[in-house]
Amino acid sequence: MSKRFDLSGKVALVTGASSGLGAHFARCLTGAGAAVVLAARRADRLASLQAELSQQGATVSAVDLDVQSGTSIAAALDAAGPLDIVVNNAGISIVKPALQMPEEDWDAVVNTNLRGAWLVAQGAAKRWVADKRPGAIVNIASILGLRTIGQVAPYNASKAGLIHLTRALAMEWARHDIRVNAICPGYIETEMNGPFWKTPGGQRLIERIPQRRIGQPEHLDGALLLLASEAGSFMTGSVVTVDGGHTVNSL
Numbered sequence: 001m002s003k004r005f006d007l008s009g010k011v012a013l014v015t016g017a018s019s020g021l022g023a024h025f026a027r028c029l030t031g032a033g034a035a036v037v038l039a040a041r042r043a044d045r046l047a048s049l050q051a052e053l054s055q056q057g058a059t060v061s062a063v064d065l066d067v068q069s070g071t072s073i074a075a076a077l078d079a080a081g082p083l084d085i086v087v088n089n090a091g092i093s094i095v096k097p098a099l100q101m102p103e104e105d106w107d108a109v110v111n112t113n114l115r116g117a118w119l120v121a122q123g124a125a126k127r128w129v130a131d132k133r134p135g136a137i138v139n140i141a142s143i144l145g146l147r148t149i150g151q152v153a154p155y156n157a158s159k160a161g162l163i164h165l166t167r168a169l170a171m172e173w174a175r176h177d178i179r180v181n182a183i184c185p186g187y188i189e190t191e192m193n194g195p196f197w198k199t200p201g202g203q204r205l206i207e208r209i210p211q212r213r214i215g216q217p218e219h220l221d222g223a224l225l226l227l228a229s230e231a232g233s234f235m236t237g238s239v240v241t242v243d244g245g246h247t248v249n250s251l
Ligand SMILES: NC(=O)c1ccc[n+]([C@@H]2O[C@H](COP(=O)([O-])OP(=O)(O)OC[C@H]3O[C@@H](n4cnc5c(N)ncnc54)[C@H](OP(=O)(O)O)[C@@H]3O)[C@@H](O)[C@H]2O)c1
Pocket: 015, 016, 017, 018, 019, 020, 021, 022, 039, 040, 041, 042, 043, 045, 065, 066, 067, 068, 089, 090, 091, 092, 112, 140, 141, 142, 143, 184, 185, 186, 187, 188, 189, 190, 192
């Protein structure tokens, strides 16, 4: 691996590290040499990932984090200690037609995916500025922040908001040597959605992806390591789509 992708000596916080992509990102970052702080609400899941990675020789800690709570975010950032990289990955979706979407579902999705990412980014950046320390933030958005599908209006809106927030923070914080970028994954197979891709509905969806296949978590590694490392040092405000061509399919 080129030295510019090497994360030895760096400390990365991954939110939503208890499952799916977040757990994979933690494995990817430790594989590149970073120490990782795992953060989420399910402490048991974090503990088993921490044990797995520690056994492989990685430096890993775990902190309780509920991104819907500013108090929890501040406590988690204090417990994490000095960071170099923040991966804003925690996210949820609630599937309902927009006409029937209750206020509390909107709040849960937007407060997790957008407000939560904002508060984590702001908390990390305040600490970096105070310590005169550079930093890199990687926001995990979605192709649904660029295009839309039905029944997930708050999710679509939250991810579009996260993409534009990425640009706004990149502009304001460049002077502090803080880079802020986003990844827009397409459909990636994880433990939660795995069975869906084998159904007729899942197969029909795959037919609409130019590469005719679903993404695997490893397909995001290149973008993550680029944006988190020295290799991406002239990148800020970038939005990197990793989707097998899904967003450029034929209209
Ligand atoms: N999989 C895909 O195809 C895909 C595509 C595009 C974008 N994404 C994005 O990738 C990210 C990860 O998705 P995933 O597929 O890996 O889903 P997942 O397996 O459901 O993981 C979501 C993670 O977010 C955490 N989380 C949720 N609410 C939280 C809260 N209030 N505070 C702290 N952590 C919270 C969960 O941890 P706890 O429940 O333990 O707190 C969990 O670790 C999300 O932002 C998602 O929008 C996924």
